[in-house]
Amino acid sequence: GGAVMSRISAAQVIDAVAFDTKLTPAMLISQARYRQIARPRQVAMLLMRRLCPHLSFPEIGRRLGGRDHTTILHGVRKIYALLPHDAELADQINRVEARLLAQAAATPPAPIGSPVAVPFDALCAGYAAVMRQAA
16 A cells, blocks of 8 residues: 655655765765766656655755756656666666655654655656646
8 A cells, every 4th residue: 555655855865866876965966967977866856756746846956956947857757768768777766765765654654634655657657647737
């Protein structure tokens, strides 16, 4: 069952992606554009979109070094486009997400009416609709 998700913060997502990729949170937030940093940053965008329903695209951008909401939209789309062809990337996302959800589950339960995690396949299915709204 989809356990109720306590609020996962943007900072927790950044920390978890940094830990997984052996980068520092500062590197993910930095303006550096090279791929070893840009791709994990896009993973962080996707995970924030997925695990922090209280954060809008502009808010995600602010937490990732003051990036524009269109940059976040592009990053999320980019990762979704790569996922079907990149098993390693899918594994990484599942691994980091599992760690974040386990961390959240270990904290006191969220109040009734809190957002609930969406299964990954359902999220992928709902992706087109979300992007139409966000466009």
